[in-house]
Amino acid sequence: MVEIELDEFAFRQFDDPTYAGTRISYDKKDFEEKVNDYYTERVKVQQEFQDRPVLVDGYAPFCKHLFMPNFVGDSITCGAVAITKDNEHLLRTRYESRSEKELPVLVRYFPKGSVSPPPASYFDLILYSREQINKESVAMGKDKPKSDAPWGLISIKAQEVPFELPMSPITVMRNELISQGGSGVPISREDYMKSVEYWKEHAITA
Template identity: 40%
Template structure:
């Protein structure tokens, strides 16, 4: 099985200049090599048949993606309308400023099959393409953000995958994201 970083993931996981809330101490090439050379500790099913998540012990100083919302840090939450790419419509996002997450214990790359990426107009020369990565304390998937679920349901034309909304998964995601938020340096 071969794995490559998609351009979408490369820009988000290894931006230039680097940011404290992205993958640290590792180049894109080193990240790809590691995923191809070392078997994951676990493989988790994704939200659709073309998606899987590989659980790897964190070999970097990368910090967790999310921080629990508490009374002590709630005042540090910020929000804005943002798009992930120039082609996508902006959506409401929120994050912490002035809060630093602990170093993650696990890196969990999110992989899409070559066939799905071709359907989305992102052909790759490998079996699987990394579309994102979770940085977590537990070797478990954190729920997809509700807006990402909605974008996926809207289809490829709107930056999604075309997978219908799962109402139970959406409710679980809302429960998680009401209690947690991403952070930015």
């Protein structure tokens, strides 16, 4: 059985050329297979050597992170770029929703090609439990996905480091609104302020 299935929420990172974030030029099924192969090998190593946990705890019990080396190549660049005096004039804003049923929110970004983000060394693969994915589908008035995989891969972040970087402040806020596409997790002021500290000095490319 597949342990990790690419969730349809992440399809936009493969299929939508206007997606503001990490875009993946790779076959979706092949990507899913690579992720599961890596997960299986990491589980074996962890069991044998008592290595660091394969799945790292996320912002809620249903959320885990799998950090994996970038196997796609240098076409995958880091999703966040530091804001400097030399590039801040290039910043743009727009309203954007992650799906048709979500409310649009204001995002800040560097237009693609205006800055040169470094190649990503790692993927932060964000996983939600099957129970949580089903819960959010019902809350949004959608059918439950027909999958038995225990984990759904809902987002892929390309970055330079093998540990979690803060999600954007608006994502922290939006996550509280399960009826609008969030996960229903109350806002943590501490996590929100950590997010602000990071994202006031960084922006995505889109």
